[in-house]
Amino acid sequence: MLKWLNQSKKTLFNKNNDDTETEFKIDDLIKALKPSKDFQRFEFKTESTSCIISYMNTLVNPEFIHRDVLSHLTENAFTSLKEIEKLLPIEQKLITDDVKEIQKKIMTGSIMIQFSEHDSNCLLIPAVTVESRQVTIPEVEFSVVGPKEAFVETLDININLIRKRLPLPQLHLREIEVGKISNTRIAVLFIDGIANQENVNTVIQRLSDIEYDNIIDSSYITQMISDNKNSPFPQLLDTERPDRVCAVLTEGKIVILVDGSPHALYAPITIVEFFSAFEDYFLIWHMASFFRLIRLFAVAFSVFSTPFYIAILTYHFEMLPINLLATIYSSRGNVPFPPVLEVLIMEFVIELLREAGARLPSKVGQTIGIVGGIVIGTASVDAGLTSSVLLIIVALAALASFTTPVYQMSNTIRFIRFPFILFAHLWGFVGIAILFAITICHLLGLTSLGRPFIEPIFPPRLTDLKDAFFRMPFNRQAKRPIYQRPEDSNRANSARLNQKHDKNKNK
Amino acid sequence: MRFMRNLLKENLLISPFLVFYLIHSMQTGISVLDLRGISKSAGHDSWISIIISGLSIHLLIFILYRILNKGQGDLIAIHKELFGKWVGGFLSLLFILYLLMLCFTVLRSYIEIIQLWVFPQLTPWFFSLVLLIAAGYFVINGLRVVTGICFLSTLYSIPILLTFLFPLKFAHFSNLLPVMDHSFRELIDSARNATLGLSGFELLFMYYPFIKHPKKSEKWAHLAVIVTTLVYVFIALVTFVFYNQGQLQEILWGTITIWKIIEFPFFERFEHLGIAAWIFIVLPNICLTYWGAHRGIVEIFSFNKKLILSVIIIILVAASGLIEDRTSIEALRRFSGEVTFFFVYGYIPILFILQRLILKLRGGK
Known part of the structure; x- marks a missing residue:
């Protein structure tokens, strides 16, 4: 079974890092794409010259092609790919002869323009149209008060939901592609200077080590990069709330977003976090603590x-x-x-x-x-x-x-x-x-x-108990949880945090 | 002699303050449930004997730390350094047997309690198999996890201790009078019987190299002994004011019988719950001695870890199947009390003197 999978992968998808393999040519790519009904390849003739345009019509935006690409080509004369590139007012154009790159671009919704049938040099223009769901209210982790946005299945929208809440350049994003067939985009987010670099490296290392053909959802990742893969207890927490993700990012945790999944993962976590709803932070501390204890x-x-x-x-x-x-x-x-x-x-x-x-x-x-x-x-x-x-x-x-x-x-x-x-x-x-x-x-x-997974309990850390069984008030939360070893452990200056409080009292 | 410490990775080490829980949970075990032995000669004054015993253990811990600080390694390494491979190895093997005996005593006594109170028909070997597999799971996960159960056991013991406040409703405080009614000789005799209960600190010989800053842990060790002594004295006083001395000598596991009087609107006969919860008091004892024996054998013979684990399980299960009747369990407990007494008060000071002498002679050369 595995052997067959490897073989089919080589012939069909040709995504192998093997250098000894025979050169994969542009003609082979065309040949592989040809049988698909939605692959369009035609010769585009103008008065003076002609070129060949190919794309997957289910992935690109037809309006965009007609309005922004073909109209410019008919109106102007051109003799080379370079000239076409100059003609089109679109960013992220690319001229390349790297077939792997071409394949990847075509399959993610780019248009390919060649001068002749067997020309290996081609111009790639992104024209992708992504179907996605509207951002809706969270259904699994609903809260009565607080923000009502939930993640959707599109990675870029999800990142947008996070970035708009944390407008700072230190919010780093690393992208990895995982899955031999699905090539799923996985984004790793963390705040540089707060998140422990060792944790970041661990996450990225484990993600790159994943060996599987397709990654459909973030729950695949949970199972694949957990420390103990046979445990019934999940060791990464998944959430559909961007506000919760932002809160944990500022605590120094590392967030993993998977393209196609409406759930973000984060780690490192402790067992008590599974029993804290994000709504706990919207209520006053004694009430929140009471509900947490009830839970x-x-x-x-x-x-x-x-x-x-x-x-x-x-x-x-x-x-x-x-x-x-x-x-x-x-x-x-x-x-x-x-x-x-x-x-x-x-x-x-x-x-x-x-x-x-x-x-x-x-x-x-x-x-x-x-x-x-x-x-x-x-x-x-x-x-x-x-x-x-x-x-x-x-x-x-x-x-x-x-x-x-x-x-x-x-x-x-x-x-x-x-x-x-x-x-x-x-x-x-x-x-x-x-x-x-x-x-x-x-x-x-x-x-x-x-x-350690049950950290505030063992190893016993009294300072981390402030947000475990009880949620202490915000002016007691001046320190970030220490179990994840943040590089900057102070959330706020604890002296000033409490000082303000006193001033109000004296008024 | 620092080779031991270099072998251990940072994430295997435990913080010095955890030594408090390691020692305290190892000291509290089965014997606190049965105060007949302690009160045999000193009667209602034997709480003084417990304090005497506790004080002597402070002295022993002081000596123990002097030995270990000089040796920089566990007892196996110290034996090897002082007596060479063969004699040292033989002594280490005796120590491992001693640990296994402690483990077995606790295990078999606990099974005996369950047989007496909950399941008279319980098959000892099967129960000890399950309990030892559970303990083995802790041991194979390493000392950090064993320390974890010691810590949690200390936490769990707090509500259990509070249950001993209930019998005070029926207390006859005059039972304790007159104070100091017994001769010094009788007090010492009782203190000697308290040894098995208050021992357990000698496991320091095995986990000392795993402590992050071993020298800083000494104060925690002493604190643990203070707390254990207080807990023992508390339970002893509760037992003495609840029973009179004649009654106490007649009752098996008198402390458990006290639980019988606890009543709530929705449940009574607390001892059923109490005995089950006592598993968390017993488990650190079993796990730690088991871990010590396992670690020792691995160090001396360097066999496969899992093999040793299963061999220990088989030996202990077979042994618990062989011991059937109450009298032999009594004999076993008396025997391990004796051995513990001689090990703790005899061998530790002798080792201290020998270590000083041998190192001085070698240094003189």
């Missing part, structure tokens, strides 16, 4: 509630006070299954509903909610397949898992619940504790761009 509690609840239910009902029922035991017993009295089976069935139902809801078009999706919530829920309790207590717990756990602001992480949370369920059935609380220890070990060993 963290929701995560714990989501992972541990059903395993605890199994553990208590299977092994530790002495733990329930007598009144509570009566409530649970009356609800579970006619359920014929052991708790673990009961839980697995309900978790499976919830997962089914979620999958079905995610795959179906939104109009049909509403039906799923009704079917799931009312029909399956109440009917299964009435039928004695599950207890109503468990139904509440499972529904709450599912709800809690959706409070995580980052979608990738909420998937992880729903996933890691299942091993806990199995271990709870095996050894009750002791089993949960063992698996929790293993999870912690995994998290302790994880790194994001070589920086």
Whole structure:
């Protein structure tokens, strides 16, 4: 399979860095393009001379060709490519005989002008038209207050959304092309003088080392450049909000944008950032901290509630006070299954509903909610397949898992619940504790761009706790997070930041 | 003798203040749950014995740092430097066996607790297999991760410690009176029994080369001993005011029994949760001794790391399958207490003197 892929790559796409390979000529390129219906190649004759024009008509703007290229060619006489180049009032024209360059330009929407059929020298004029979506409001990371712009699938628009928020020359952009066939443009953004140069090099090194044929989305990149590729925990955070990206750029993080993906990636990150919504910064600090803590509690609840239910009902029922035991017993009295089976069935139902809801078009999706919530829920309790207590717990756990602001992480949370369920059935609380220890070990060993993943917790850094479980007020945030080793660690002069505050008080 | 330090990369090293957690979490383990041994001879005065034991450990840590600062390496390297390849290697091997024995004692005692309180039918070998694989996962990830669990264990132990405030409702403070009712001899006897509980600092012999600025870590080591001693004294006092001495001698794992009286509207019988949570107190003990033994064997024999890991697992699993009844576990704990006592109070001072003598003789040449 791989061999075949390599071979086909050589013959069809001819994107090989092999120097020993036979020379690839312009005629071969034409021959390869000819069978495609949208490849246009014609002789353009004027009174005195003629030239040959070729382009992919699905990639170029026809209006532009007629108005800005052909009209100038008919009106003026020319004898060489150089003269044509002077005639046309367009920037970024290029005369070259490098076939690889020509191929790349044609395939990204340039017009090729030759003087004769087999002339290897040609003039390339960019005439690209890019179809793209309008910038819309964020749907995955919606916030009630704050900016309402989200990234789109076009790299240049995305960069524009970032640049207009950070008008400074130190915002550097490096571009790399990845993917042997797709040649996807990947932009790496960072602020020079804040971002740690070592981190920048790591990102660029890892991106250039990617060996794959096509890169469709930024989530490909997440999986390919993660430190630990087998971990269920994502080690790069993806966001669709340009404002969040700008905020992390000024913290000294490194942002990766992939052409064709409406999500930006950034690193290095720590696990607590997955539980902080960007809206936290739009609210006053104590409220933001409160909501963040609620979210963290929701995560714990989501992972541990059903395993605890199994553990208590299977092994530790002495733990329930007598009144509570009566409530649970009356609800579970006619359920014929052991708790673990009961839980697995309900978790499976919830997962089914979620999958079905995610795959179906939104109009049909509403039906799923009704079917799931009312029909399956109440009917299964009435039928004695599950207890109503468990139904509440499972529904709450599912709800809690959706409070995580980052979608990738909420998937992880729903996933890691299942091993806990199995271990709870095996050894009750002791089993949960063992698996929790293993999870912690995994998290302790994880790194994001070589920086510890659960950083403010271990290695313990008190200064970074100011924006972890709590979001402290802005005048306490004078320092950038230290785990990413920024080159300039001061966000603001902390003395002046607090001084202003005092002046207001004295008024 | 600086070859050890040069071998270690910067990102493998740990900050000096983390030594606090390494020592503190290693010192708190199983023995705090069973105060029968400690209170046997000094009775209600044995909290004084714990303080005496703690003070003596400060002295030992002082000696330990003098040995290590001079040696610039771990115990294996020091043995090799002082006694040569064969004798030194043999002594190092004994030390590794000692670590494995500590590891096994903690592991088997914890399984015993689970058997007694939660699952009487538990198969010891299978449970220890799972626990050791979990511990092995920590060990293979290196000392940084092991230090991480030590740190987190210290954090988790704070709420667990708070649960010992509940029994104070039923406290009979007169149990502690009269103070100093026992002879000095009895106090020392109890202090001797406290050794197994308060030991654990000797693992410094293995992780010393991994500390970033080892000399700066000494104050953290002493602080750790102070905190551990206070925690021990606190638990001992709670236990002594809750039980009277006659009762305490009759009850197995008296500290766990205290948990029984904790009640909330939505749950009671806290010991089920407490025993499960105790895994985070036990795990640093297992991981650190396991790591020390593993590291030592790698250094002496330079076998494949994963091979050694699995061999250790097999040996410990087999051993925990062999020990069946309560009396042999009691005997095991008594035995490792004795060995620890002789190692800590006997071998460490002797090594200190020998190191000084040998280096002086060599220097004289």
